[in-house]
Amino acid sequence: MRLRALLDTDALGLRLLGGEDELDRSVRGVMTTDLRDPSRYLSGGELVLTGLAWRRGPDDSEPFVRILQSAGVVALAAGEAELGDVPEDLVQACARHRLPLFAVNESVAFATITEHVVRQVSGERAGDLAAVVDRHRRLMTSGPAGGGPDVVLDLLGSDLDLNAWVLSPAGRAIAGAGAAAPELPASVCARLAAEHLSATRAGRRAPHRVAIDGTTYSLFPIRSGGRGAAATAGGRDVRATVLSDWLLAVEADAGDWPEERLDLLQGVTQLISVERDRRDAARxxxxxxxxxxxxxxxxxxxxxxxxxxxxxxxxxxxxxxxxxxxxxxxxxxxxxxxxxxxxxxxxxxxxxxxxxxxxxxxxxxxxxxxxxxxxxxxxxxxxxxxxxxxxxxxxxxxxxxxxxxxxxxxxxxxxxxxxxxxxxxxxxxxxxxxxxxxxxxxxxxxxxxxxxxxxxxxxxxxxxxxxxxxxxFVPDDVRRAFTARLLDPLREYDRKHRAELIPTLEAFLDCDGSWTRCASRLHLHVNTLRYRVGRIEQLTNRDLSRLEDKLDFFLALRMS
Missing domain, CATH: 3.30.70 (Alpha-Beta Plaits)
Incomplete structure (x- = not known):
């Protein structure tokens, strides 16, 4: 955006004090500071907002403005809340260094100006990025692959400061873990994929927003041009595509984004869809x-x-x-x-x-x-x-x-x-x-x-x-009857007497009928174990020394 546009917005409460000839400068960012030397935090192109707490006397204005001019700052906006009027020495210093100077009315918060500038600058950059994305789409659809999803995600990172990842429905990171965005933990990828699939099955409108560990992500579906688009356009069952489509996860809350930026992200998903279809064709x-x-x-x-x-x-x-x-x-x-x-x-x-x-x-x-x-x-x-x-x-x-x-x-x-x-x-x-x-x-x-x-x-x-x-493959009613006939008498006895016959039976079979090993595992005397096994046999009319009865108990326990 241009500096001149700041004066056209009455809600910002800005009054120009000098630098009328420099109002066509482009603003690329905004920074609020009261440091005497903020140069280490400046990269050029900023509108600097200051409450003048750095100024202790008239001699402080010249070095402060000189630092801003050397760092490539495009304009300075000074608040009137602290000192009332902006000091004349600061006005003169800005005039000497041809640095436009604005006064900020005490009724206007710096946050209001910052939010306005960031929104406008992002919109301009989004327009530039949209042109790049469109050019990349033409390259991918008319010739060899143009670098895949990573190239587009790099553009989102460099031009809009958005960390973004392409994920599969199973939660695998397909693109985005690299220079443009930090690598997402596998657990976060899985949760994002689950949230996306849940929202899709519920029919909620995209983008879907989810907060994980204090970070908000916005999830955009990537419809496959071959399967997903056709299914959606034809009104087919969403189940035909929900487990196939990729998703774009953006580290941002898209709830208050302007339509232009939402349209841009929609274009990005369509571009990535081209790459998805290319990979499908290669298979x-x-x-x-x-x-x-x-x-x-x-x-x-x-x-x-x-x-x-x-x-x-x-x-x-x-x-x-x-x-x-x-x-x-x-x-x-x-x-x-x-x-x-x-x-x-x-x-x-x-x-x-x-x-x-x-x-x-x-x-x-x-x-x-x-x-x-x-x-x-x-x-x-x-x-x-x-x-x-x-x-x-x-x-x-x-x-x-x-x-x-x-x-x-x-x-x-x-x-x-x-x-x-x-x-x-x-x-x-x-x-x-x-x-x-x-x-x-x-x-x-x-x-x-x-x-x-x-x-x-x-x-x-x-x-x-x-x-x-x-x-x-045993019918359910047969399984239930077989299990009940063998185990229900033992369960009922355990419920009434807390005798632990079922755990004893399991341990006895696991130890292949060895009295000493089973007693050791259960921390019982062998005589106690023999008493419990005898009670099991009495209640079920079975003999645990017989292979057939051991096998029946084994199967009943597995089916229970």
Missing amino acids: TVRRRLAQEVLELVQTGAAPAEIAARLRVAAPVLLPGLGTAPHWQVVVARVEWQDSDLEGGQVAQSLLEEILVDPLSAGPEPSDRIAVAHSGDEAIALVPLPAVATDHDGAEQGLIADALLTAVRAPLSAGLADDGRLTIGVSAAVHSAEGLRGALEEARHARRVAAARTGLVCAAGHQELASHVLLLP
């Missing part, structure tokens, strides 16, 4: 490879044919890899209540997000993942370039529980109370011959996960022991 080859491999596996193709297709896929997923990798299969399913909406595409996007290796180098680590989808199910082929082993020699790869450690909370917010995500993870396989078994193993694990409670559940191949595999 087309990997998705096609996954689809071809899985079709061969499911139609019973010869292992040699599957192996040939895997050799084609490996260089695409792991460029430069010298040897064929091992593979894991991950199956995911998204299901919605009271809806015929297919969740396969949403599950595909989620797997591509969840399976990103945070330690992978490069701007797009999810380039190493191939995911196909059909109906409500998505299937991922995950290459493992070097399968490590633990101290017991067991192969290590993707672990089901670890996949959901950071994403369970935000994704649950997006699923709300009418959706579920279930995931199954296979063991690593060394060749094409094992891929069919890995796919079935991942599907079994997913069904085990689906039998659990919770909106987001996962199970791995380690959990497919016989009882874990079978119990989820």
Whole structure:
């Protein structure tokens, strides 16, 4: 803004005392000070506001004004509340150094002037930034990628002093952690994603505002041009896109922003959406490879044919890899209540997000993942370039529980109370011959996960022991009757006598029926333990020395 514009606003209470010929100077900021030498805090272009507390006598004005002029200050505004009229020695010093001088009426707070200048300057800079953003959009849509979201976020940081980040719906920082903005803790990213998904599912109007640890963030949805925009424009179910769209998190309260700035941020989200669609297009080859491999596996193709297709896929997923990798299969399913909406595409996007290796180098680590989808199910082929082993020699790869450690909370917010995500993870396989078994193993694990409670559940191949595999598929009424017949007499006895028969039974089975080990674990005398076990057998008409009865108790405890 120009200095001249300050005089056109009566509410600021400014009166020009000198410097009429310099009123076309541009104001880039504002600073309030009563220091005798504020030069260390000045960068040039400021309007300086002062209450004159630094002035002890007429000789102080000359050095103070000289310091301001040397620092590139564009004007000085002196308050009349302390001394009444602005001293003549200050007027003369400003005239000698050609520094415009304003008097501030005592009824006007410096904060009022500061807020007005900052708003006007930000508006001008936003207009300049909008032009840059528009130019960047043309570059990205008409030619090679123009640097991705980080370039736009750098512009927000440098031109509007806004820290901003692009986050995935699972809470992963996609862009923004760098020179333009500090890195956000993973816990904050997860909370921001959860708040965004909750607000979207509730139908609240964006931007969504949330305060975390004393800091306010404004959240802007980034609609995918391929999926999100079409869904929104057509009035389709928001569940088709809520778990797929990115979001822009800005460290600011957008509640009192002018429309111009809100429009600018909307333009930024549209620009980032272009990059999102570009990345989706780049995944087309990997998705096609996954689809071809899985079709061969499911139609019973010869292992040699599957192996040939895997050799084609490996260089695409792991460029430069010298040897064929091992593979894991991950199956995911998204299901919605009271809806015929297919969740396969949403599950595909989620797997591509969840399976990103945070330690992978490069701007797009999810380039190493191939995911196909059909109906409500998505299937991922995950290459493992070097399968490590633990101290017991067991192969290590993707672990089901670890996949959901950071994403369970935000994704649950997006699923709300009418959706579920279930995931199954296979063991690593060394060749094409094992891929069919890995796919079935991942599907079994997913069904085990689906039998659990919770909106987001996962199970791995380690959990497919016989009882874990079978119990989820026993009808609920049968499970309840079986459990009640064996355990209800013990629970009732414990309730009346505080005898702890149930904990004793659990410990006895965990110790494989060893009296000494069980007594030691429970800190009991062996005779006391024998009394409790005898009471369990009496109440249930079972014999804990028999393998069949031990197994029944074991299953009943697992189902309870």
